[in-house]
Amino acid sequence: MRVEELLELTHHAITEYRLPSTGELVPLLQIAPSKSDAERLLLISPELADVLSAVVMRVRGATGVIPLVTAYDRHERTWSSPMPLLFQRRTGSEIRGIAPAAVKALLNKTLAATGLTDDSGLPLRFTPHDFRRIFITDAIMNGLPPHIAQVIAGHESIETTMRYKAAYPEEAIEAYRAFIARRRSARPSAEYRTPTEEEWDEFLAHFEKRKLSIGICGRAFSTPCVHEHACVRCSLLRPDPAQRPRLQEIRDNLLARIAEAEREGWLGEIEGLRVSLAGAEDKLAQLDERARLATTIHLGMPVFPNAAGRTAILPTGHPGGTS
16 A cells, blocks of 8 residues: 555445355455545455554554544645544644654654664665555565556556566576476477487578579578569578679669560560569669678878978887888
8 A cells, every 4th residue: 555545544444345156254455545546445364454453452442432533635735524544643632643754754763673774784764655666576576467466556557567566687587487497398398309310401401492593592491482483572682792793694684674575565574574673783782782891991001290390100010110
């Protein structure tokens, strides 16, 4: 719960629900609308039931009746109507609801009494909201589905819940290793056996099949060719620089065939030929770009003027140079 929700709990917030399957009565805690303006119910564990019982007995006192008290809402800046609040205390001559600042002060006073310190040696300090983060992190790490944690925490978005949940590198590594182990246990054990000589030879032959007359095909193994082996059109073809003359010959032949088709009026073939021509020119452009990137540019030797007005050339490997 948020600290505001905790301090707004009344005696009427303790309710019960009967399970339809077994008829068992389950105690619940009704949380009044707060930040998300949505009411929700929380399951009361046996340990929490003992705590709530002790709180109720304390505030009842000798009269056996929970006093009706008011509380100040620091967000709305208004006083509430008298209610049987579970968290109340006497302030001077009046009994009022406990404020969030008082809870924080009591929490830090308790921590100071324990003598616990942080990594820097300073006294350990918490805010009430830290316990929401600790609960969500601990619950999800111990198997509670995040969408259930979202409902319990009263978050409108599961992204908010996951931001509350702290993730550590060790946790991510162990969770991923456990995931891989579960996947492997569910898969057929035959997939993890040592391949036979025939299977290994077939695997090596795959790379030989990738080699084409004008380059290497980048298609995935055992996938069909969508271009029906019109490789010059395919974006997965990586052209071989040694086959530049062959690509130029294909380009020139396509230009001649397009000219012939236009001359003879074969309009049905022109569009396909132009697509192949664009592919051939693209492959030549790729070779030009790769050649440009592989070209080494010689910048020459540095020349520096010396005090006498003459230039000093520093030869390679000479620490001082000569003039």
